[in-house]
Amino acid sequence: MIETSIVIPVRDRADLLVQCLNALHKQNIDFSSCEVIVCDDGSRVDIESALRDCMPLFPRFKLLRQGPLGPAAARNLGIRNSGGEIVVFVDSDVLPDKEMVRHLVMYLIDNPPLMGAEAALVPFGEGAGPLWDAPVSMEGGKFHTAAIAYRREALIRAGGFDEEFKLPACEDVDLAARILEQGDIGFVPRAVARHPRRRITLRTHWKYKKHWKYVVILARRYGFRAFPGNDAGAFPRFRIALSAVFTLPMGRVLRGMMHMKHSVSEGALACAFGLFDAFCGMLALPDILLSPVPERKMYV
Numbered sequence: 001m002i003e004t005s006i007v008i009p010v011r012d013r014a015d016l017l018v019q020c021l022n023a024l025h026k027q028n029i030d031f032s033s034c035e036v037i038v039c040d041d042g043s044r045v046d047i048e049s050a051l052r053d054c055m056p057l058f059p060r061f062k063l064l065r066q067g068p069l070g071p072a073a074a075r076n077l078g079i080r081n082s083g084g085e086i087v088v089f090v091d092s093d094v095l096p097d098k099e100m101v102r103h104l105v106m107y108l109i110d111n112p113p114l115m116g117a118e119a120a121l122v123p124f125g126e127g128a129g130p131l132w133d134a135p136v137s138m139e140g141g142k143f144h145t146a147a148i149a150y151r152r153e154a155l156i157r158a159g160g161f162d163e164e165f166k167l168p169a170c171e172d173v174d175l176a177a178r179i180l181e182q183g184d185i186g187f188v189p190r191a192v193a194r195h196p197r198r199r200i201t202l203r204t205h206w207k208y209k210k211h212w213k214y215v216v217i218l219a220r221r222y223g224f225r226a227f228p229g230n231d232a233g234a235f236p237r238f239r240i241a242l243s244a245v246f247t248l249p250m251g252r253v254l255r256g257m258m259h260m261k262h263s264v265s266e267g268a269l270a271c272a273f274g275l276f277d278a279f280c281g282m283l284a285l286p287d288i289l290l291s292p293v294p295e296r297k298m299y300v
Contacts, residue, residue: 003085004034004105005152007078009071010092011041014050016196017092021054024090026098034101035060037078038092042068072161072171075145079152079160079300087155091146095124095194103191104149115154116176116185119147124194129262130255130270133204134197140187141227143176147193154182160300167207170214170226177222178296205273209280212244213287220293241288244281249274 006024010017017038024036036058040047048063055061064077079087086105090096100119107117121144123134135144158178165171179185198204219225219236225243233239256270 002033002105002109003083004029004088004101005078005082005084005086006034006036006088006090006101007039007075007082008037008090008092009039009041009074009078010043010047011068011071011074012043012045013092014043014045014047017047018050018054020090020092020094020096021051021057023095023098024101025054025057027096027101028098029102029105031059035062035082035084037062037064037082039074039078040065041071041074042066070163070166070171071145071168072165073163073299076160076163076299079155082152085152086149087152088149089145089147090193091195093196094121094146096147097192097194100147100191100193101149103188104147107186107188107191108149108151111186113183114186115179115183116143116148116150117191118143118185118187119149119191119193120187120189121146122192122194123197125196127197127199129266130252130259130273131200131266132197133200134195136195138189140185140189141229143172143185143227145172145175146195147191148172148185150179150185154179156300157182159296159298162294162296163299164217164294164297165214167210167214169211170218173227174214174218174221177218177224177228180228200273202273202276205276205280208277209244209284210287212240212281212284213291215240216288216291217293221296237289241281241285244284244288245278246281249277249281252277 104117121137219232252274256267260267
């Protein structure tokens with residue numbers, strides 16, 4: 001196999017990271033040509049002690065550390081310290097199927113014009129319905145760095161991830177937009193990674209309001225909202241404001257109402273969360289309408 005680097009950013013979630021590394025160890029690849037780089041983004045727990053049993057599983061393992069700068073900066077740390085021609089990004093809470101890395105790498109080997117290869121991202125675990133959430137990509141075009149591979153040279157030309165994105169939101173799509181300026185990113189449905197569902201709470205929605213300023217950055221830089229192909233239009237800030245205050249919250253309210261035929265209590269709670277979203281969207285309006293768009297820098 002071509003020289004490959006697997007980069008995994010992490011903050012705290014040592015138990016999930018151990019599960020991720022155990023799943024990676026089962027990959028159908030030759031680890032003599034593949035390095036595994038864990039980038040600790042200011043964890044408050046002892047990551048090294050938690051990985052004591054995992055590190056010997058990989059002949060080429062690196063544990064890098066930085067302050068709590070965010071997942072974008074953690075991935076850049078991994079890129080700068082990687083040596084592979086292909087860099088595979090895996091999130092610490094993801095469980096890759098045993099053929100995932102091989103399928104992504106071979107897809108790029110077999111398709112030289114492509115700059116990246118995206119895996120299918122499948123939710124798993126307990127819970128379903130409007131009170132549970134997990135990223136999903138069954139047809140591609142989402143570019144989640146939970147499971148995706150890029151040519152290292154393309155990452156360098158793009159300047160890496162934008163470290164102005166301090167939260168785990170939109171930094172992966174911002175990078176993909178810059179990669180797409182160089183060439184296409186393919187989708188590899190046979191490469192599968194599984195992401196756990198998580199219970200949605202009021203705190204979850206409170207955090208979501210901080211993401212809107214990143215959606216504004218994407219719209220102003222690249223002309224799309226959230227994902228390529230979703231045109232931002234002539235007045236992107238106002239369209240995003242409408243989405244934050246009305247469109248997205250009301251969609252969640254409607255979903256909650258439809259869920260009531262399965263569970264009245266869960267449906268009613270989902271409706272309440274949707275209304276709370278509208279309130280959070282109003283609080284986010286200053287960021288949406290007035291926040292500056294920082295200049296895109298070269299980080300790697």
